Amino acid sequence: MQVYSYPDPSTWPALQQRAAAAEALQVAARVRDIFGQVRERGDAALLTLAAELDKATLTGLVVSSAEFATAVAQVPADLQAAIRQAKINIETFHAAQREPEMRVETMPGVVCFRRAVPVQRVGLYVPGGSAPLFSTLLMLGVPARLAGCPEVVVCTPPQPDGSVSPVILFVAQLLGINKVVKVGGAQAVAALALGTDTVPAVDKIFGPGNRYVTAAKQLAAAEYGVAIDMPAGPSEVLVIADASANPGFVAADLLSQAEHGADSQVVVLTDSESIIEQVQAELERQLATLPRREVAAQALANSRAILLSDAATMLAFSNQYAPEHLILATDNAEALATQVTNAGSVFLGHLTPEAVGDYASGTNHTLPTGGYARQYSGVSLDSFVKKITFQRLSVAGLQVLGPVVETMAEAEGLAAHAQAVSLRLAALSKENLQTESTAEGQDSTFSKPYVGLIRPSVERMQPYSSARDEFEGMAPVMLDANENSLGSVGPDDFSRYPDPHQRAIKVDLARLKGVASNQIFLGNGSDEAIDLLVRLTCTPGQDSIVVCPPTYGMYEVAANLSDVRVERLPLTADFQLPANAAEVLAASKAKLVFLCSPNNPTGNLLAADALETILRSFKGLVVVDEAYADFAAAPSWTTRLAEFPRLVVLQTFSKAWGLAGLRLGVAYAAPALIAYLDKIKPPYNISAATQQHTLAALAGAPSLPEMRAELLNGRTWLATELPRLPIVEHVFPSDANFLLVRFSVDATAVYDQLRARGIVVRNRTTQPGCAGCLRLTVGTDTENEQLLQALAEIGAEQTTEMPVVR
Numbered sequence: 188m189q190v191y192s193y194p195d196p197s198t199w200p201a202l203q204q205r206a207a208a209a210e211a212l213q214v215a216a217r218v219r220d221i222f223g224q225v226r227e228r229g230d231a232a233l234l235t236l237a238a239e240l241d242k243a244t245l246t247g248l249v250v251s252s253a254e255f256a257t258a259v260a261q262v263p264a265d266l267q268a269a270i271r272q273a274k275i276n277i278e279t280f281h282a283a284q285r286e287p288e289m290r291v292e293t294m295p296g297v298v299c300f301r302r303a304v305p306v307q308r309v310g311l312y313v314p315g316g317s318a319p320l321f322s323t324l325l326m327l328g329v330p331a332r333l334a335g336c337p338e339v340v341v342c343t344p345p346q347p348d349g350s351v352s353p354v355i356l357f358v359a360q361l362l363g364i365n366k367v368v369k370v371g372g373a374q375a376v377a378a379l380a381l382g383t384d385t386v387p388a389v390d391k392i393f394g395p396g397n398r399y400v401t402a403a404k405q406l407a408a409a410e411y412g413v414a415i416d417m418p419a420g421p422s423e424v425l426v427i428a429d430a431s432a433n434p435g436f437v438a439a440d441l442l443s444q445a446e447h448g449a450d451s452q453v454v455v456l457t458d459s460e461s462i463i464e465q466v467q468a469e470l471e472r473q474l475a476t477l478p479r480r481e482v483a484a485q486a487l488a489n490s491r492a493i494l495l496s497d498a499a500t501m502l503a504f505s506n507q508y509a510p511e512h513l514i515l516a517t518d519n520a521e522a523l524a525t526q527v528t529n530a531g532s533v534f535l536g537h538l539t540p541e542a543v544g545d546y547a548s549g550t551n552h553t554l555p556t557g558g559y560a561r562q563y564s565g566v567s568l569d570s571f572v573k574k575i576t577f578q579r580l581s582v583a584g585l586q587v588l589g590p591v592v593e594t595m596a597e598a599e600g601l602a603a604h605a606q607a608v609s610l611r612l613a614a615l616s617k618e619n620l621q622t623e624s625t626a627e628g629q630d631s632t633f634s635k636p637y638v639g640l641i642r643p644s645v646e647r648m649q650p651y652s653s654a655r656d657e658f659e660g661m662a663p664v665m666l667d668a669n670e671n672s673l674g675s676v677g678p679d680d681f682s683r684y685p686d687p688h689q690r691a692i693k694v695d696l697a698r699l700k701g702v703a704s705n706q707i708f709l710g711n712g713s714d715e716a717i718d719l720l721v722r723l724t725c726t727p728g729q730d731s732i733v734v735c736p737p738t739y740g741m742y743e744v745a746a747n748l749s750d751v752r753v754e755r756l757p758l759t760a761d762f763q764l765p766a767n768a769a770e771v772l773a774a775s776k777a778k779l780v781f782l783c784s785p786n787n788p789t790g791n792l793l794a795a796d797a798l799e800t801i802l803r804s805f806k807g808l809v810v811v812d813e814a815y816a817d818f819a820a821a822p823s824w825t826t827r828l829a830e831f832p833r834l835v836v837l838q839t840f841s842k843a844w845g846l847a848g849l850r851l852g853v854a855y856a857a858p859a860l861i862a863y864l865d866k867i868k869p870p871y872n873i874s875a876a877t878q879q880h881t882l883a884a885l886a887g888a889p890s891l892p893e894m895r896a897e898l899l900n901g902r903t904w905l906a907t908e909l910p911r912l913p914i915v916e917h918v919f920p921s922d923a924n925f926l927l928v929r930f931s932v933d934a935t936a937v938y939d940q941l942r943a944r945g946i947v948v949r950n951r952t953t954q955p956g957c958a959g960c961l962r963l964t965v966g967t968d969t970e971n972e973q974l975l976q977a978l979a980e981i982g983a984e985q986t987t988e989m990p991v992v993r
Contacts, residue, residue, distance in 0.1 A: 188455070188470070188487055190463060192494040196503075202491060203508045205421070205452055205557050210398070213807060217886060218402045222377045229383035243345040243369075248385045249369040250351055258356035259907070270325070271903055272360060273547035275896040277329045280549030282892050284568040285333075287701020288826050296584025302826055303572040305335040306414075308387060310379035312394030315344035315371055318447070318479075319352035320395075326551050327393045327568065328362040332820040334571035337795065339364050340387060344371025361903065363920065366550035372396070376403035380413045388413075393566060395419035395553055396833070398450060416570050417555045417563040421450040424541055427501045427523070430459045433514040433537055437462070438469035440514055441490070442483055443542050447573045449485035454508070455492045456501040463492045502526050509560035511540045531560045577829070585611055629832045636832040640778060641863055642726055653687045653870035685875035688865075692878060695885040696853070702825055705858040708865065711872050713814060713837045713852030717781070718745045719864055720835065720854075724778035724808060725751040733762065733772060733780040737788060737954035739812060742781040755778075757955055762789040762919070769800040785815040788951045788962045790921030792821055802831045808860075810835045816896060817843030818902070819922035825855045832857045842924060843895055844884055849877045898924050901965045907961075908975055914982040916959065925964045927951065934959045940981045946974055 193200060216572065224232040230248060237243045259267075266283055285623040290300040311327040314320045324341065331339050339604065341364055343355055359367050368386050370378055376396075380403075383387030392404055401420035407413040424444040428437050457463060470487065474480050495501050502523060505513060509529035517523060519537040527533055531554030532544050545552045553566035558690055560690050580588065589608045596604035606682040653668075666672075668684055675682045693704040711714040721732060731752035734742045738758075746753045754777055764782075772780055784793040811824045813836055824836045824858055836855040841847035854864065905926055909918045916931040930937055938950045949962040964973065 188453075188467065188490050188492045190467075190492045190494070192460075196495065199504060199507060202493065202948065203504075203558070205423070211402075214398050214402045218373045218406055219400055220412065221373045221403070222381070222406060225374055225377040225383065226381050230385050233370050233374055233378060233383065233386075234373070235343055237370065239952065240372055240374070241344050243349050245345060245349050245369055246767075247366050248370060250356060250369065254351070255356055255360060255668045257364070258353040258360065261353035262357045266354065267907070268356065269547070270321070270354075270361065271900055273322070274325055274329060274361060274903075275900050276547050276549035277325055277551070278381070278899070279892045279896045281330045281333050281551070281568045282895075285822075287699070289701070290703070290829075294584070294587060296581035296586075296587050297578070298580075298584075299576065299578045300829065301574050301576045303334075303569075303822070304575050305337070305572050305822070306391050306867055307336065307924055308338040308389045308391075309340070309571065310389035310392045310394075311339060311341045311342040311357060312375055312379075312392065312396055312400060313341060314394070314396050314400075315346070315352065315355070319343070319355055321352060321354040321358045322546050322552065324355055324358045324362070324364075326553050328358070328364055330566065330568045331393075331571050332362055334573055335821040338387070338389075340379065340389060341367045342370050342375035342386070343367065344375075345369040355532075373399040373403035376400060376407055380407035380411045382961055386788055390414060391416070391571075393553065395422070395556075397421060397448065401557070416553060416566050417557045418557060419511075420556045421452065421552060422512075423448040423452040423454075423510055423556055424512040424514065425454040425456065425505055425508060427498070427505060428455055428457045428459075428462050428516040429498065429518070430462065431518045431537070432457070434462060434465035434469045435473075436537060436540070437466050437516055438473050440541050441466070441470065441487075442473055442477065443540070443545075444512065445486035445490070446477060446479040446482040447486075449482055450489075451486040453486065453490040454510070455573050456495055457492070458495055458501065460494060460499055465492060466492065485607070498523060505530070509555075509558045510546070511554045511556040511560065514539070514541055522975045529561045531555050531565050543594055548626055568813050579829070582615060603632055615939065616769040626679060636859050637859065637863075640724055640833075642722075642724060643689070645723055645863060645867060649865050650866045651870050653684070679876070681695075683875070685871050685873060685878055689873050689878060692873075692881050692885070695882065699885065699888055700823075700855070702828065702855055703858070706828060706855055706861060708854040708856070708868070709873050710852045710854065710868070712841070713812065713839050713854075714741050714745070715836075715868075715872060716837055716852050716854040716864070717741055717810075718748070719867055720779060720808065720810060721745045721749050721751055723863055723867060725749060727751060731775075731777045733775060733777045735768075735780075735782060737762070737786075737951070737957050738781070738783045739787045739814075743827055758786070758789075760956065762786060762791050762956065763794055764797045764801075768797060769804050769893040773804040773806070775805075776806075779810060780805060780807060781810045781812060783812040783814075785813075785819050785922040787812075787814065787923070788925075788949065788954065788957065788960075789919060789927050790815075790923040790925055791820055791919065792922045795821065798824070802827075802834055805833075808833050808835055810837060812837040814839045815923035816901060817891070818924050821922070826855060828855060832859075835860065837844070840881065840884065843891060843898075845894065846880070846884060849880055851877055852883055898965055901968060901971050902926065904968075905963070905965060905971055905975070909978070912978050912982050914977075914978065925962050927957065927960050927962050929957075929959045930961065931959075934961050937961065937978070937981055941977055942972075944980075946977055947973075 233248060234245055238247050282570050286304050288300055292298050309331055313324045341359060343351055345351060376392060378386040379389045379392050392407060393416040398420050401418050404415040405418055408415045422444050426437050426440055444451050444453050455466060474483060477483055506529045511531040513530040514534045515523050516537055524533055524535055532550055534541050539563055544550050551566045555563035589612045592608045593605045671682050674680050689709045693707045696707055697704040727750035731754050732746050733754045733756055735756050735758050743753050756768060756771055782793055785791060813823060816823050828834055838853045840849060840851040906918050909915050909928055914930050915928060917929040919927040934952050935950060951957040951960045951962050
């Protein structure tokens with residue numbers, strides 16, 4: 188390393204120069220030439236450039252299903268386990284970045300809100316070559332999936348033999364990504380920006396790379412209108428090390444970045460001459476042991492050790508340099524961290540190597556380099572969504588805000604802006620429209636979606652007035668409800684009736700989910716909400732509902748109990764809505780359609796675009812049952828309630844919350860619909876004990892991601908191990924806490940054999956499309972292992988005796 192002692196601040200810019208910057212013009216010219224080739228020749232140019240730059244001869248650009256199929260077997264079990272743990276940590280950290288929909292009434296009748304919408308088509312660049320960075324695919328693929336991006340395309344350089352690293356393919360499978368293209372470097376970015384016959388043009392490009400990749404991303408953004416995550420070029424680390432630092436640790440951190448490539452840069456700042464000498468000695472010693480020592484040595488030749496006077500000066504240099512990675516190798520790292528203003532990611536103390544951020548701590552390792560940390564953040568969940576703002580004015584809102592806008596528009600000389608308001612105000616005056624005094628402050632058109640949908644008898648009803656309706660709290664003497672004033676039998680006192688409106692729960696749940704409390708109905712399990720929705724809309728012996736088998740059985744049970752006809756719209760062979768579902772439903776006179784997503788018993792999410800089309804065309808209520816949504820990466824449909832007034836979203840505390848014994852279900856809908864449900868519900872449908880336990884659970888909500896991650900890890904493990912059993916024909920993809928598994932032998936016999944061993948699963952063989960299938964709930968690690976062992980024993984003992992299912 189080059190050593191500098193107490194350099195004058197005027198010389199700092201020269202010391203902060205990245206080595207790659209000197210070749211910027213040459214790199215830009217080469218990248219522009221590559222874009223021209225890809226624009227003119229498409230896939231043919233990609234094949235030519237693969238041979239020229241990657242020394243790879245390819246027969247095709249897309250990774251085949253056969254290559255995917257053989258990838259898992261080539262990845263050692265310990266590495267698979269490590270990747271799964273890293274995935275859990277990354278998911279946990281990024282899932283916590285979700286923000287509830289922000290809804291603000293800026294003035295009476297003026298409601299503004301902001302909604303996160305996923306980027307529709309994203310391209311992920313995963314560096315390959317001599318060191319395929321499968322960890323980058325985790326860092327990009329996990330938040331892409333959490334954000335709900337519908338289409339994800341991965342580009343990664345091929346090996347000379349035309350293959351792609353099996354570990355990269357294993358990670359792609361783990362994330363549910365099936366489009367992997369064998370193309371690297373600037374040509375990959377050009378293909379993602381321009382589109383070819385094989386590579387679809389994307390809306391946003393993600394991923395780090397060398398200076399050619401960085402230049403290509405900048406060109407794509409500047410001239411082709413494609414968004415990029417950030418300029419992320421050659422890797423770099425800056426270490427601030429005082430006398431308390433361990434020289435061996437510091438040297439190891441420097442080398443961990445130097446081995447990325449010859450153009451990587453590492454810098455150490457210290458106020459101790461001794462530390463520089465010791466670090467240099469450690470670098471020489473450790474370098475000799477590294478397989479990539481030649482690459483690391485080239486990077487070290489362009490790197491610097493700088494002696495500065497004190498911590499304040501070191502921080503000033505670092506903030507000006509704006510490193511991708513900053514390590515504070517000091518005893519007072521936490522205090523110094525408060526003064527960091529420019530850095531991609533910061534590593535605190537002597538026991539936090541930069542390598543943990545590269546792989547598995549949970550933070551993202553796709554970070555700004557080359558000083559761009561002054562303006563850019565690293566990749567996060569926000570990188571994969573757009574924040575769209577919405578606004579809605581009621582009659583009162585327009586009357587109050589309209590004159591403000593008219594005055595401002597006239598002052599700017601923009602008459603058409605003022606006229607857009609004036610015409611509406613004049614129409615209100617002419618028609619003498621009255622402001623509707625509803626809790627949500629919306630105008631009278633809000634109720635139109637329910638005309639002819641709600642049963643006339645319900646319209647005429649008054650809500651049941653219970654003894655506790657008029658009391659927010661308890662008076663000193665309560666003699667109105669015929670309760671036992673002496674207390675309860677048993678250890679707890681439940682002698683008083685519970686709050687019939689569950690106000691406290693709704694306040695906490697509204698805050699957690701990002702909805703209004705008057706958009707929440709609490710039921711004795713989701714089953715109660717299902718039953719009430721049928722009774723709310725359907726006249727016995729006259730109306731019908733629609734279900735999409737195979738699906739949750741309670742929809743039909745509720746219909747049968749109310750003498751309501753059931754129309755069936757079966758799912759396709761891959762358990763999706765049929766292509767003509769919206770047209771069929773639009774023509775139907777049914778009052779309700781129940782759509783379970785993730786579906787039970789199949790575990791898959793229904794396609795979001797198909798659901799949205801139904802929401803826009805079906806005239807009845809659309810009920811999206813999200814009992815298992817906490818285990819899926821897609822955003823909840825509760826974020827779309829304002830857009831679709833006939834949408835009802837069902838959720839439950841039974842699954843992810845682990846509170847099945849409480850029997851608490853939730854319906855989210857427009858306030859007017861919730862008001863109807865409140866009319867017909869039993870007066871005290873949620874017990875005091877359930878309300879107490881639920882409030883305690885809501886206070887413990889921060890522990891949910893950890894529980895969820897553990898269950899998802901178990902699901903992934905089972906999904907990986909089950910296909911290895913000879914009696915397992917297929918494991919269906921799942922976004923729930925269970926797996927639907929098709930067996931190659933008699934599934935009912937397998938079910939019976941499991942029961943004989945004390946393991947109970949669900950036999951789904953009689954449901955449409957589920958022949959030969961059992962539904963297996965994800966258990967504890969021990970239970971999962973017992974299940975797998977039992978299935979292995981059943982296979983070994985009974986395969987020859989059980990009939991094979993064809």
